[in-house]
Amino acid sequence: xxxxxxxxxxxxxxxxxxxxxxxxxxxxxxxxxxxxxxxxxxxxxxxxxxxxxxxxxxxxxxxxxxxxxxxxxxxxxxxxxxxxxxxxxxxxxxxxxxxxxxxxxxxxxxxxxxxxxxxxxxxxxxxxxxxxxxxxxxxxxxxxxxxxxxxxxxxxxxxxxxxxxxxxxxxxxxxxxxxxxxxxxxxxxxxxxxxxxxxxxxxxxxxxxxxxxxxxxxxxxxxxxxxxxxxxxxxxxxxxxxxxxxxxx
Amino acid sequence: xxxxxxxxxxxxxxxxxxxxxxxxxxxxxxxxxxxxxxxxxxxxxxxxxxxxxxxxxxxxxxxxxxxxxxxxxxxxxxxxxxxxxxxxxxxxxxxxxxxxxxxxxxxxxxxxxxxxxxxxxxxxxxxxxxxxxxxxxxxxxxxxxxxxxxxxxxxxxxxxxxxxxxxxxxxxxxxxxxxxxxxxxxxxxxxxxxxxxxxxxxxxxxxxxxxxxxxxxxxxxxxxxxxxxxxxxxxxxxxxxxxxxxxxxxxxxxxxxxxxxxxxxxxxxxxxxxxxxxxxxxxxxxxxxxxxxxxxxxxxxxxxxxxxxxxxxxxxxxxxxxxxxxxxxxxxxxxxxxxxxxxxxxxxxxxxxxxxxxxxxxxxxxxxxxxxxxxxxxxxxxxxxxxxxxxxxxxxxxxxxxxxxxxxxxxxxxxxxxxxxxxxxxxxxxxxxxxxxxxxxxxxxxxx
Numbered sequence: 206x207x208x209x210x211x212x213x214x215x216x217x218x219x220x221x222x223x224x225x226x227x228x229x230x231x232x233x234x235x236x237x238x239x240x241x242x243x244x245x246x247x248x249x250x251x252x253x254x255x256x257x258x259x260x261x262x263x264x265x266x267x268x269x270x271x272x273x274x275x276x277x278x279x280x281x282x283x284x285x286x287x288x289x290x291x292x293x294x295x296x297x298x299x300x301x302x303x304x305x306x307x308x309x310x311x312x313x314x315x316x317x318x319x320x321x322x323x324x325x326x327x328x329x330x331x332x333x334x335x336x337x338x339x340x341x342x343x344x345x346x347x348x349x350x351x352x353x354x355x356x357x358x359x360x361x362x363x364x365x366x367x368x369x370x371x372x373x374x375x376x377x378x379x380x381x382x383x384x385x386x387x388x389x390x391x392x393x394x395x396x397x398x399x400x401x402x403x404x405x406x407x408x409x410x411x412x413x414x415x416x417x418x419x420x421x422x423x424x425x426x427x428x429x430x431x432x433x434x435x436x437x438x439x440x441x442x443x444x445x446x447x448x449x450x451x452x453x454x
Numbered sequence: 455x456x457x458x459x460x461x462x463x464x465x466x467x468x469x470x471x472x473x474x475x476x477x478x479x480x481x482x483x484x485x486x487x488x489x490x491x492x493x494x495x496x497x498x499x500x501x502x503x504x505x506x507x508x509x510x511x512x513x514x515x516x517x518x519x520x521x522x523x524x525x526x527x528x529x530x531x532x533x534x535x536x537x538x539x540x541x542x543x544x545x546x547x548x549x550x551x552x553x554x555x556x557x558x559x560x561x562x563x564x565x566x567x568x569x570x571x572x573x574x575x576x577x578x579x580x581x582x583x584x585x586x587x588x589x590x591x592x593x594x595x596x597x598x599x600x601x602x603x604x605x606x607x608x609x610x611x612x613x614x615x616x617x618x619x620x621x622x623x624x625x626x627x628x629x630x631x632x633x634x635x636x637x638x639x640x641x642x643x644x645x646x647x648x649x650x651x652x653x654x655x656x657x658x659x660x661x662x663x664x665x666x667x668x669x670x671x672x673x674x675x676x677x678x679x680x681x682x683x684x685x686x687x688x689x690x691x692x693x694x695x696x697x698x699x700x701x702x703x704x705x706x707x708x709x710x711x712x713x714x715x716x717x718x719x720x721x722x723x724x725x726x727x728x729x730x731x732x733x734x735x736x737x738x739x740x741x742x743x744x745x746x747x748x749x750x751x752x753x754x755x756x757x758x759x760x761x762x763x764x765x766x767x768x769x770x771x772x773x774x775x776x777x778x779x780x781x782x783x784x785x786x787x788x789x790x791x792x793x794x795x796x797x798x799x800x801x802x803x804x805x806x807x808x809x810x811x812x813x814x815x816x817x818x819x820x821x822x823x824x825x826x827x828x829x830x831x832x833x834x835x836x837x838x839x840x841x842x843x844x845x846x847x848x849x850x851x852x853x854x855x856x857x858x859x860x861x862x863x864x865x866x867x868x869x870x871x872x873x874x875x876x877x878x879x880x881x882x883x884x885x886x887x888x889x890x891x892x893x894x895x896x897x898x899x900x901x902x
Contacts, residue, residue: 242735245793258545258571261633261652262683262702263798266739269681273735 236283243274465884466900467847469840471525473500473510474893476838486889488876492556492564495880498526498887499566500894501551505535507568507621509579526896530579532621535570547572553638555647565624567647571634574649576625576660584612630656630666637687643694650687650699653680657711669717670699670709685800686746696721698748698755704741706757706766724755724766726773736788736797744800749809750881756812758803761785763814763824778824778831781816783854783865796870807882815874818863819890820850836874836888836895846900 233241246267278284474484483504490499498510511529538547549570557565563580588610593599633651640647648657648669655670670687674680683702690696695711707720728737740760747756755766757774761782764774780801784791791797796817803814815821816833824831833850840847853862876889884899 239735242789242792249795258543258547258634260798262685262742263795265680265683266702266742266798269738270735273738 239274239278243271243278246271246274467834467884467886467897468900469842469845469847470523470885470896470898472838472841472893472895473508473526473528480892484892486876486892486894487550488552488554489878489887489889489894490554490556490566491878491880491887492566493558493881495882495885497529497556497564498878498896499554499556500887500889501534501554501568502892503548503550505533505537505549505551505570507532507534507551507554507566507577509564523898530619530621532577534568534575534577534623535573538572552635555638555640557640558644560644567638567640569635569638569649572628572631574627574635574638574647574658575623576627577621578624579619579621582618582620583615585615586610587613625660625663627658627663627666630658636685637699639687639689639697641689641694642692646694648687648689648697650684652683655684655687655697655699655717667715669711669715671716671718685743688746688748691748691750691752693752698746700743700746700757702742703738704743704759706743706746706755708768722768722771724771724774726764732785734788736792739792739797740788745802747803747805749805750807751809754809756803756805758801758814760797760799760801763803763812765812765826776826778812778822780814780822781820781852783852787865791870794870796873799873799875801873801875802877804877804879806879806884813877813879813886815877815888817870817873818868819872819874820852821874821877821888834897836890836893836897838893844900847897 249267250264250271275284474486481504483502483506485503486500487503488499488501491497492499496512498512500508500510502508507530508528509530510526512524512526515524534551535549537549539545540547547570551568551570553567553569555567557567559565563578566577566579568575568577587594588608590604590607590610591599591601627649631649631651631654633653635649635651637650638647639650645661646657646659648655649666650656650670653671653673654668656666657669658666670684672682672684681703685700685702687697687699690698696708697711698706698708700706704725706724708722708724709717710721711717713719713721728741743757743759745758748754749756753768754775755768757764757766758780761784762780763778765776765778766774788797801815803812805812810827811823811825813821813823819836820833821836822831822833833852834847835850848861851859851862852868853859853864858864872891874888874890878887880886886897888895888897
């Protein structure tokens with residue numbers, strides 16, 4: 206039996222559970238479903254920057270969802286870290302603060318560092334380091350983001366208006382790219398590129414008011430609690446710390 | 455007060471009127487964004503995305519035509535809010551009317567509050583049926599007369615004229631909200647009102663426009679820590695010191711303004727424990743409360759979240775006393791509804807005059823009523839097909855699985871672009887107003 210990739214099509218999982226082996230369709234695995242939900246949420250947050258000020262309630266709810274997914278992925282150890290061979294650059298890949306994604310142009314105009322809000326869950330601060338030999342982030346990676354921070358905020362042009370949010374995001378990523386060619390790729394590695402075609406996304410989201418193709422994800426009714434200890438808890442501490450630095454006001 | 459009264463079957467809802475165009479393409483500006491009866495039910499106000507307010511007035515019941523119970527006809531139309539541009543943020547401020555709230559009538563004029571995302575306005579709606587005539591310095595057309603031609607003076611007199619209804623903005627309450635206003639509520643003292651945005655609630659005096667008191671502030675010092683916003687707020691109908699506000703985490707806080715100037719600490723905290731068997735990544739989103747309303751009696755509050763309506767007793771904080779499923783068949787579709795953003799739709803809910811029945815909207819232009827006494831519920835539809843005068847509305851049913859019966863509609867056939875977010879119930883009669891996109895439907899119970 207094989208499992209087909211999820212991409213952007215979902216299958217109706219409910220019927221298949223009862224199906225025979227012969228007639229079985231592929232059901233996206235829970236991890237794939239969860240990943241897809243995470244990707245969808247991140248894109249939603251990016252798209253929140255429109256002509257009118259984004260709906261704060263919606264943004265907060267989406268950000269909380271992203272945080273939840275990240276927490277769970279951290280707990281079951283599926284949270285992907287960057288390649289340790291890369292030049293110790295911050296693993297900014299996944300844990301991009303919603304602040305970065307969702308900064309209002311006001312903050313940009315004022316050149317302030319006040320973020321919208323961060324996805325970070327301070328709960329991570331409580332977790333203590335695990336086996337240090339398994340940690341991937343190093344002291345050097347902590348240093349680099351400090352340099353990065355100043356550079357990133359400087360790059361942003363306070364005069365940019367809201368329509369250029371995407372450009373700002375690109376500027377941030379440009380910076381990352383200058384430091385480490387791998388980071389940007391990691392950022393987008395598992396995301397379907399068509400998400401970043403704004404027109405596609407907007408058309409898909411705005412006009413599609415019937416049921417989406419999401420049926421397979423509907424079986425997502427409960428989160429499984431895998432008991433595996435995370436090897437990445439200390440990594441997360443570092444990451445948390447790194448992003449705190451990045452977004453600190 | 456009328457209510458369902460006896461059994462649900464005793465009340466048959468009939469089509470009354472529909473306002474709005476039948477065009478296939480809906481102009482965005484015509485989408486109705488709020489509906490509200492005044493305290494007597496004589497007036498019905500709607501606000502739309504284009505910033506306009508339309509007020510309907512019920513005509514006097516005529517003895518000659520007893521079957522035509524007072525129809526609602528247009529009484530006044532005015533542009534309440536205009537689109538604005540915030541130059542500092544480079545963002546547009548929508549002119550959409552988020553809420554309208556009436557003040558109780560104290561003289562011949564009517565007063566209402568209307569608000570968009572940033573500014574609240576007090577409007578005076580008054581009638582003029584007399585006109586002064588006989589000015590000395592102007593002639594009847596308004597042109598100035600040559601003073602040297604005037605040989606005698608006269609006293610202007612008031613003469614009858616065709617009724618004219620004029621709306622004038624009496625107060626503008628601006629620059630007090632950084633975030634988007636979601637609620638306004640008139641206090642029972644009729645001297646103050648509150649406006650609530652995502653993070654703050656302000657108390658205003660009707661007479662003072664250049665300052666307001668901040669009574670709730672949940673903005674964290676560090677915005678990175680923001681995880682919860684205010685979604686709705688309302689004053690208690692009788693106790694002018696008490697109000698409630700709901701949050702995106704499904705909680706309700708009751709505050710007493712007598713305890714401190716800044717009501718950061720609630721007097722009561724209403725939250726239902728989470729059901730662990732239903733937990734998913736969407737649990738928090740669907741628990742977000744989109745509307746909170748006190749009962750007319752002031753003893754209960756009703757909240758609407760994505761899938762349910764709940765009634766809470768003010769004396770019991772740990773769980774609601776009643777929970778009604780609005781469209782539980784959507785529970786297995788939450789991911790699709792998240793993808794198309796429908797999961798963020800904010801449905802409102804209303805009480806009938808006697809607090810015995812509650813009503814809220816759903817998709818496919820369906821709306822639901824729940825009788826709190828008999829525990830019966832009904833699903834009705836606001837559609838042009840059922841728009842014959844006095845036609846009785848047929849209950850609708852959504853088929854959740856298995857064989858679909860002839861009159862049922864399957865979940866996958868529901869039209870999610872047709873959402874009933876705003877409804878209103880006459881304060882003392884069985885007359886309801888239902889906003890379906892750009893159309894306003896008025897239904898009433900069958901006249902026996």
